[in-house]
Amino acid sequence: MTGKRIGLVIGNNYPDSKKELRFAVADALSMKEVLLNKDICGFDEVEESIDSTFIDARIKIEKILKNANHDDLVFIYFSGHGKKHLDNGLRLLFKDAKEDCPLATSLNFDYINRCMRYPSLKSVIIVLDCCYSGVAGIKGDDLEEALSNYSSGSGTVILTSTGLIGSPKAKEDTELKHGVFTKYLLEGLENGSADEDEDGFIYINDLYEYARKKTAKRCSQSPVMKTQVEGKILIAKNPLKVKEKEFIRNKNKLVKNIRKELPATIYDISMNVLVDSYEKPEELTEIDGEIKNSLEDLLAGRMSVKTYIHTVQCYLENEDIEKSYVLEKYREQEIPKTFTSSSTNMEFLLIPAGEFMMGSEDNGQEKPVHRVIIKNSFYMGKYPVTQKQWEKVTGNTPSSFKGEERPVESVSWEDVQEFVKKLNEKEGADKYRLPSEAEWEYSCRAGTNTRYSFGDDESKLNEYAWYDKNSGSETHPVGQKKPNPWGLYDMHGNVWEWVQDRWHGGYTGALSDGSAWEDGDGSYLVYRGGSWIRSARDCRSASRDRVGPRNCNDYLGFRLLREL
Known part of the structure; x- marks a missing residue:
């Protein structure tokens, strides 16, 4: 009308x-x-x-x-x-x-x-x-x-x-x-x-x-x-649906079209403002509102990327600004895309903030599929932690399949927590930790929503993973197969990987902010990604399983996340 x-x-x-x-x-x-x-x-x-x-x-x-x-x-x-x-x-x-x-x-x-x-x-x-x-x-x-x-x-x-x-x-x-x-x-x-x-x-x-x-x-x-x-x-x-559609449209534009032109810090700030203005606008500070207005102009094509970057940097130069974001400090230069541990030579890749649909319809324990928003970028280990890196921190080699470049295995969740503690002490930075289950799946999917990070075709798994049909019943040195779209190796297969979360039999009531889901009465902890002994189905991006925190198995290792 x-x-x-x-x-x-x-x-x-x-x-x-x-x-x-x-x-x-x-x-x-x-x-x-x-x-x-x-x-x-x-x-x-x-x-x-x-x-x-x-x-x-x-x-x-x-x-x-x-x-x-x-x-x-x-x-x-x-x-x-x-x-x-x-x-x-x-x-x-x-x-x-x-x-x-x-x-x-x-x-x-x-x-x-x-x-x-x-x-x-x-x-x-x-x-x-x-x-x-x-x-x-x-x-x-x-x-x-x-x-x-x-x-x-x-x-x-x-x-x-x-x-x-x-x-x-x-x-x-x-x-x-x-x-x-x-x-x-x-x-x-x-x-x-x-x-x-x-x-x-x-x-x-x-x-x-x-x-x-x-x-x-x-x-x-x-x-x-x-x-x-x-x-x-x-x-x-429907005001809620209209608002949701507008948020998704703007988020997609920010992630797919503009992200590559923004310094990582500015991108993180922009994503935080976009998410907070949708989910909890009442908590936006005055400076949040200023950045939100500029971001709306950028997304609507009324402001150039160069002008937007300069505008946000001007806001951040004000020393009186107190932001609620998790970023350590604001700096004009772009955050490095990679990071290498000084004590172990462990390599990390920068994973951008964003959102994804977590879970799948393939298995009851992977339902319901739900949206998760990762508000802050982080570094994820490029490979599972190797035996050589484990030994540099702990002085021992617990693995069943020996080899410096093979993933460390036969380590319990409690063993990993002790390793993380020692590594943080060694480098004087409380930055290393296990990823949450959501952060792990987000990194594994790397922007995809298919069964594997490379698509749905199971026949291609041999190119990306060591699993029961090609492993020869043992682990293999990390990085020998193809990486996922974000450059992470062995996310599918080789060894299962511990994450921080307590096991829940499905995602009903799951958190939507990407943090670890650690409450509940169960004693099991979650691990992800499949292994050398498991089938192709178990190597899917959404696949998950559990075991007690003291269990040690020759198919179970981990990779670390490092916070910015």
Whole structure:
């Protein structure tokens, strides 16, 4: 629809009477707020008639329907008392209604129907959440029977809070602080719940079905929709889905198109700002907001990469800035792509921050597949830790298959923790540790979502891994097969690799920030990647297994992560 979106909300608590309602006015004002919300309904204008007279309502109804153009969408909402009179004619009551003269002092719904006959009118939505009962706090009537006498006109949708079946009374709910039907209309719009197919759009049919089901579940009333419309009328966007789509689009643009032009530090900062502005915008600092604005300009093509880098560096030169990021300090030069341990010559490659879908549908313990965001870059060991490197730190060689360049194995998880402690002490930097399970899989996949980092074709595994069909029942020196796309060797096969996490039988409740999942009652620890003794299936990127922290096996080794 290319025309304007205009609305009128009418709310009457019927004040100063024995029939006074509690939430009719609040319902109308809440509806106005969501209609005007540019991220949800985006109406151009919404007029209100609150605790007013029926003459005031008549004038505003006629004006909005008379002045609407051919392509406009008109939304009229009424919350208050409604009453059947004579031949089921529906009367809407206002504060000046007189019980002994209902025809003279109430608004006949047929008046609205007549106003809809003004020429050029195209689409009208009318929502009636109204009452007839003299009992305070009760709303409702059998409206479908009354409305069946009216011709709703071309392009008109009428939603009512009650119908022929169920209770004819639509209750106000003190717990919900709304009329029940209105509560679920608002809920369906505000949090996108009515967008059942999650396409980002909420049509009036979607909204009605959501509110009808929720209302019927909450109480005995049964809402009704009467429509004479060709096609579907779009009433709102799903703000959460729209925000998610925008985040994914911007993230992909940052990762795939812009990352290679940014210094690693600036990229890390940018990814942090992008993620935080999506997940927890309320925690953004003032400087975060400045960087966010510049990043939005960069992603929209309004700012060059060179200008963006210079702008962020200017922000970071301010010594008063206190950032929440995990980075040690900000520096203009790019973080080196590689790092080599001074005491062991262990090689590391820089792994960029980003996100991926963790797990697979191939195995129950790898479900559910879930999104994980790695907010900070890190260094990952280019190879599994070798026997030579282990001996330089510990002075012993525990492996069953001897060879300086073979991966160390027959080391327990507890042995590895001791090795890490000694290595950090040796180099005076508390940077080395086991990767989390998420960090390991992220590094293994290297931007892929296939069964292996090289694709789904199992027949190619021989080029990348030592496993049961080609290993000769032993380990092999590291780095003899092809690396994954990020240059890491032996992520598939050779030896299983310890990670930091405690074992859980699946990913229900798993963390989404890439950190190690260490809580729980189980005593098993996780290892990843397959080994020389296992099948091709066990060498998949998502494959995982577990054993106790003191177990030592000749198929089980590890590689290290080094923090920046």
